[in-house]
Amino acid sequence: MKPVLLVHGGAGRVPEDGGTGAREGLEVAASLAWRVLEEGGPALEAVLAAVQALEEDPRFNAGYGSVLTEDGDVEMDAAVMDGSTLRAGAVAVVRLVRHPILLARAVLEEGRHVLLVGGAAGGRAGSPALPPGGAGHAGEACTMGAGRAEQNPGTVGAVALDRAGCLAAASSTGGIVGKRAGRVGDSPLIGCGTYADARGAASATGDG
Secondary structure, X not given: OXXXXXXXXXXXXXOOOOOHHHHHHHHHHHHHHHHHHHOXXXXXXXXXXXXXXXXXXXXXXXXXXXXXXXXXXXXXXXXXXXXXXXXEEEEEEEOOXXXXXXXXXXXXXXXXXXXXXXXXXXXXXXXXXXXXXXXXXXXXXXXXXXXXXXOOOOOEEEEEEOOOOOEEXXXXXXXXXOEOOOOOOOOOOEOOOEEEOOOOEEEOOOOO
């Protein structure tokens, strides 16, 4: 089957440069994910590769580039779902982690629960596969976030169909600019902001 890939950088306001920077970031993420699919890799690995790349890019509201709560903190949500097995993993209100999508993957792989919130989810950041953002993450995000309230960049996500005909979806977000502490949007809710099965896959963006 011919692979298919869709990657999005959110529904936020288009920046003054017309979104050129964002398009470049999306192209990088799509290229990494497409390489997985071209080499016969699973859709799950492709969407994880795309979202992880977007979490690393400060131009997007996910991971390193997450916007701030009303208290000036960073609280992130992420989810991933494998359409071939219906396994899913999600985390919400996690802090000081550079790649919350990898936390979501850890929840999926453990298979005990679907959604973990706050410290219960972020406690996995000590794993070698889940590099913590460190104390500088929140501070640097605050510096960037101070001038980004008007841009309100959006949630990121990806859906993919691999050569075996399997679908997967992944989403990651820093939420809404100035949100209340503890707010959880639709992104980490399976069947609401993120979903995949044998018929289709979706990663939503917006106000939730």
